[in-house]
Amino acid sequence: MRRTLFAVLCLLLAVPALAEPVKSPIPIGIAVAQTSNVALFGEEQVNGAKIAEKYFNGQGGVNGTPIVLVFQDTAGDEAGAVNAFQNLINRDNVVAIVGPTLSQQAFAADPLADKAGVPVVGPSNTAKGIPQIGPFVGRISAPMTQVAPHSVSEALRINPKIKKVAVLYAQNDAFSSSETTTFQQAVKDLGLEIATLQKFQTTDTDFTTQVTAVLGEDVGLVIISGLAADSGNLVKQLRQLGYQGLIVGGNGLNSPNMFPVCGALCEGIMVAQAYSSSTVDANPVNKAFVEAFTAAYKKAPAQFSAQSFTAVQVVVEALRKAEKDSGKKITAMDLAAARAELNKALRTGSYLTPVGEISITPEGEVDQKSFYVSKVKMNSDGKTGEFVLVTQ
Amino acid sequence: MDVFFSSYGFLLAMVVQQALLGLSVYYPLLAGQLSLASIGFYSLGGYVAAIMGTHPALAALRESLGFWMFPLEWLCALVLSIILGLAVGLPVLRLRGIYLALATIAFAQVVNVTVLNMPIAGGAVGIFAIPQAFDSRLAYLFFFGPLLVLALAVAFRLERIGPGRVILSIREDELAAAAMGVPTTYYKVLPFVWGCALAGVTGAMSAPFLNTWNARQGTFDASVACLAYVLIGGARSPWGPVFGAALLVSLPEVLRPLRDSRMILNGVVLVLACVYLPRGIVGAFSSLSRRMRGVKEAAS
Numbered sequence: 043m044r045r046t047l048f049a050v051l052c053l054l055l056a057v058p059a060l061a062e063p064v065k066s067p068i069p070i071g072i073a074v075a076q077t078s079n080v081a082l083f084g085e086e087q088v089n090g091a092k093i094a095e096k097y098f099n100g101q102g103g104v105n106g107t108p109i110v111l112v113f114q115d116t117a118g119d120e121a122g123a124v125n126a127f128q129n130l131i132n133r134d135n136v137v138a139i140v141g142p143t144l145s146q147q148a149f150a151a152d153p154l155a156d157k158a159g160v161p162v163v164g165p166s167n168t169a170k171g172i173p174q175i176g177p178f179v180g181r182i183s184a185p186m187t188q189v190a191p192h193s194v195s196e197a198l199r200i201n202p203k204i205k206k207v208a209v210l211y212a213q214n215d216a217f218s219s220s221e222t223t224t225f226q227q228a229v230k231d232l233g234l235e236i237a238t239l240q241k242f243q244t245t246d247t248d249f250t251t252q253v254t255a256v257l258g259e260d261v262g263l264v265i266i267s268g269l270a271a272d273s274g275n276l277v278k279q280l281r282q283l284g285y286q287g288l289i290v291g292g293n294g295l296n297s298p299n300m301f302p303v304c305g306a307l308c309e310g311i312m313v314a315q316a317y318s319s320s321t322v323d324a325n326p327v328n329k330a331f332v333e334a335f336t337a338a339y340k341k342a343p344a345q346f347s348a349q350s351f352t353a354v355q356v357v358v359e360a361l362r363k364a365e366k367d368s369g370k371k372i373t374a375m376d377l378a379a380a381r382a383e384l385n386k387a388l389r390t391g392s393y394l395t396p397v398g399e400i401s402i403t404p405e406g407e408v409d410q411k412s413f414y415v416s417k418v419k420m421n422s423d424g425k426t427g428e429f430v431l432v433t434q
Numbered sequence: 435m436d437v438f439f440s441s442y443g444f445l446l447a448m449v450v451q452q453a454l455l456g457l458s459v460y461y462p463l464l465a466g467q468l469s470l471a472s473i474g475f476y477s478l479g480g481y482v483a484a485i486m487g488t489h490p491a492l493a494a495l496r497e498s499l500g501f502w503m504f505p506l507e508w509l510c511a512l513v514l515s516i517i518l519g520l521a522v523g524l525p526v527l528r529l530r531g532i533y534l535a536l537a538t539i540a541f542a543q544v545v546n547v548t549v550l551n552m553p554i555a556g557g558a559v560g561i562f563a564i565p566q567a568f569d570s571r572l573a574y575l576f577f578f579g580p581l582l583v584l585a586l587a588v589a590f591r592l593e594r595i596g597p598g599r600v601i602l603s604i605r606e607d608e609l610a611a612a613a614m615g616v617p618t619t620y621y622k623v624l625p626f627v628w629g630c631a632l633a634g635v636t637g638a639m640s641a642p643f644l645n646t647w648n649a650r651q652g653t654f655d656a657s658v659a660c661l662a663y664v665l666i667g668g669a670r671s672p673w674g675p676v677f678g679a680a681l682l683v684s685l686p687e688v689l690r691p692l693r694d695s696r697m698i699l700n701g702v703v704l705v706l707a708c709v710y711l712p713r714g715i716v717g718a719f720s721s722l723s724r725r726m727r728g729v730k731e732a733a734s
Contacts, residue, residue, distance in 0.1 A: 077697050114690070120644050120651075124444050124571070125687055132441040149562035149646035157569065169559045216550065216558025216649075 062135060062377040067108040070357055071130035073141030073151070074165070074350070078118030083346050084143050087165055088113065090347030091140065093334050094354035104361040107373055111354070116142045120150035127151040131158050137361070137372070137380050138163060138388075140353040145169035152179045159378060161385040165353040166346055173406030178385050180406030182352050182395075184316050186221055186293070189413055191228035193290045193314035196415040196432060197263050198232055201288060204262035206237040210252055210276065212268035212294075213241040221292045222267040229265070237261050242276065244269050249276045253283050267292035274303025281307040288312065296345075298427070306424040310417060312432065317348040317397045318414035320431045327355075328396040343396075352395040356402070360387040443572030445687050447643065449680045450578040454636040456663030456675025457585045461629035463669055464592065465622045466605035467527060468535045470657040472633040474542035475519065477652025479511035479637025481549055484561040484647035486510065489554070496565070504567050504577075508638045515634025519627035527622045542657055550649050560648025567642050577639040582676070585632055589672035601625055666707050668714025677715045681707075 072091050075084030095111045103109050112134045114126035123142040130136045131154070138161040142148055148167040155162045156176030164172055164181030172181055198204055207229050211222035229236055237259035240252040253276075256264060264280065264287065266273050273295050280289070281304075289311045296313045319342045322329040331351055335343040343351075364380070364387040365372055372380050392401035399411040416429035439446075458472040486492055486507045496503050526537045549555040556562075568574060592598030601621050603611040612618050641647045659682065667678020685703060689696035711718045 076694070113693070115693075115696075117686075120646065121444075121448055124644075125690075128441045128444055128571075129690065132437050145559060146646065146648050146650060149560070150644050153563075153566075153645045154571070171559075171562060175563070220557055220559070 064137060064373050064375055064377050064380045065135060066373045067110040068104055068361065068372055069110055069112050069134055069136045070354065071134060071136035071139040071141070072111050072113045072350075073116050073123065073126040073130060073139055075118050075143040076113070076115040078122075080118035080143050083166065086344055086346035087143065087350035089335070089339055090343060090350035091354050093331060093338060094351040097330065097334060098355065098358045104358060104372055105365050107371065109358060112136055116147060118144070120147055123147035123151040124154060127155055131155060131160050135377055136160070137377070137384055138357045140165055140350065140357065142167075145172060148172055149175070152176070155179070159381050161381060161388055163353045163356055163388070165350040177406075180388060180402050180408075182356055182400060182402070182408050183349050184408055184410045184413070187224050188410070189314050189316050190221060190224045190292065191231070192413045193312050193415050194225065194228045194232060194265065197288045197290050197312060201262060204288070205235060206259060206261040207234050207263045207265060208238045208240065208256040208259060208261040209236055209265045210240040210242060210256070210268070211266070212244045212272060214243050215269060215294070218267040218269070218292060218294060225265045225267060225292065242268065242272065244272045246272055247275055249279045252276070253279050253285070256280065257283060257285060262287045263290065264288070265290045266295060269294045270297045270299040271303055274300040274308070277311060278304040278307045296429070301420065301427045302425055306420050308418045308427060309420045312415055312417050313429065315345060315414045315416055315429070316410065317345040318416060318431050319343055319348070321398070321414070325394070325396070325398065327394050331396045348396040352397050352400070355395050356388065356393050357384070359393055360384055363387040363391065439572055442687070443570055445684060447571055447574040447578060449683045450575060450582050451636060451640055451643065452663060452683050453676040453679035454578060454582055454585060455633060455660045456667065456679045457589065457672065458629040458633035458636070459660045459664050460589065460669065460672065460675045461625040461632070463664065464605060464625050465601045466608065467622055467626060468531075469538045469626060469629065470535055470661060471522060471538035471541045472629060472660055473652050473657035474545040475515045475630045475633040476637040476640070477542075477545055477549065477649070478518070479515060479634035480641040480647045480651055481555055481561070482511040482514060483507040483638035483641035484564050485554060487564045487642065488561055501567070504642070508635050511634040511638035512631055515631045516627055519630030520623065523623040523626040523630070524619070527619060527626060539654065539657065542652055542654065546649050546652050556648070558649065560646055562646040564642050564645055564647065566645070571643070574639070574643045577643070578636070581635065581639070586672050586676070588628070597621070597624070666704065666711075666714055668716030670713065671716045671720070674714050674716045681715065
């Protein structure tokens with residue numbers, strides 16, 4: 043039994059991959075979490091990608107050849123991502139993969155795609171080290187270290203007198219505890235002083251200790267990294283006990299789920315975003331995207347949807363560029379050659395996308411031109427509200 | 435065939451890897467002890483291999499050892515697992531039933547929180563770019579395969595030798611065994627530590643297999659999955675965890691063409707297995723074969 047297995051293995055290593063043509067319509071893989079507890083994000087990514095498929099096929103696809111998105115569920119774990127990638131690479135013969143949802147999954151699955159020579163475009167991987175996985179791995183999602191500092195500098199622009207800052211974070215949340223180090227660095231880089239550093243748990247409801255410490259320091263800015271519910275309560279208690287300065291929130295506060303918690307007291311919380319749906323006047327692609335998305339799903343698109351649209355867009359435009367540069371139709375190319383050509387094209391030129399103008403560096407890192415800082419504006423009912431763009 | 439192995443190579447290796455985790459839960463069950471600590475040791479073993487494989491301070495050692503670095507990682511994971519297994523097992527195995535299960539869940543949680551807060555373990559993102567032993571995922575069977583053979587051999591042998599029978603006697607009735615003069619603590623700790631060691635080494639082999647290692651490998655969900663391999667496969671035969679892992683790991687992948695409805699069907703199969711196969715797949719097979727034999731004997 044084991045000898046046969048060994049023989050099969052040897053055979054496997056000996057047989058070279060046969061030349062395979064690119065299918066028409068051109069298959070592009072989407073490997074995101076459609077099940078598990080990450081599906082909340084994955085579903086938004088699926089929605090955004092579907093809009094992109096329809097939009098770009100409406101434009102004639104890749105110079106006349108339509109594209110088709112092949113969805114493979116990665117679920118929420120590393121093994122699921124590897125399985126989805128293997129299916130897309132070997133069975134669905136896609137030219138490129140958009141995915142996976144989580145950075146941790148990317149670290150497991152991307153090396154396999156890189157080895158197989160399949161370009162990967164990460165739509166939501168923000169951790170350090172993703173583009174460095176290999177020459178075929180890139181992303182269009184700006185890392186946290188680039189996005190978060192914008193809200194702090196915007197706060198300083200609104201109130202230049204700020205000298206002392208209070209930083210609070212949820213100690214038991216992985217994202218929050220790593221986001222806060224970015225915030226603390228940004229505060230130091232701007233020459234401000236961290237007067238107090240307070241920790242809390244995402245399960246806390248009473249923040250008297252933390253709020254008292256903040257009020258005792260006479261700070262002009264409070265920076266919070268946490269999840270929606272706990273941060274909402276924290277903001278509420280800060281305001282109720284008399285804090286009147288500015289509040290900057292991390293990505294966890296970039297969610298309408300916070301509004302029912304702090305109610306009218308949410309007013310004025312500032313968050314930095316990689317995407318804003320209110321840039322439709324200045325950005326025609328975003329206008330088309332927001333209109334199509336709102337028509338299909340009856341709500342404005344969130345960041346995850348916009349980024350997955352952007353990832354598909356980048357692949358489609360790079361395919362067009364690859365055809366132009368090589369003077370050959372993608373469907374006339376051998377699959378391996380098409381993948382290599384596409385990877386080269388992905389890293390040249392810039393793209394006007396829903397998240398603004400971006401380009402991908404030769405290493406695979408995204409270079410996003412503009413970020414958005416929004417402010418919470420609550421409605422008169424004190425329960426609903428929205429994020430209003432402060433600046434770009 | 436080529437396409438089959440390139441797309442399912444990872445899955446085949448993963449079935450064996452998860453079967454090993456199932457067996458690590460099976461061993462303490464031999465003495466009737468329900469332990470969910472395995473996943474904690476799996477996580478620890480993975481971290482040992484990931485840190486040894488990537489830490490810059492060990493670059494010279496990796497350089498000089500080459501491929502032998504991998505066995506060294508297993509050895510370190512093994513030693514650490516045995517020491518920790520003894521340290522945890524001796525006090526914890528004085529507890530019984532549900533309290534033991536709770537204590538072992540707590541251990542896995544402690545490991546998780548500890549590694550999340552250790553800078554050397556890379557925080558929430560974990561450790562990535564772990565050096566690879568093989569290019570093909572399927573080739574990792576050369577790691578997991580022999581370990582599975584060893585683990586199964588020990589499990590089958592245990593049923594036939596003295597200490598094994600003593601362990602089984604504790605499962606049947608701990609009080610009676612103690613009354614017969616069996617040092618029950620010793621014979622409960624033995625399979626527990628053996629299970630911990632197996633999980634630790636499996637973890638050390640898995641870190642390069644997955645390319646990356648993070649605290650998400652040691653969650654409560656993962657420990658429940660390991661327990662499910664044993665319960666669905668059958669807790670009375672070493673083949674149980676193997677068949678359970680094969681079914682539970684491969685089912686979602688085999689059902690992949692069904693797209694969105696695959697998880698529903700996956701759930702239906704599990705519920706049916708629980709309801710109609712109370713002694714697991716292997717238990718159902720053995721009672722079926724016994725009945726067939728009975729029919730044959732009756733006919734002759």
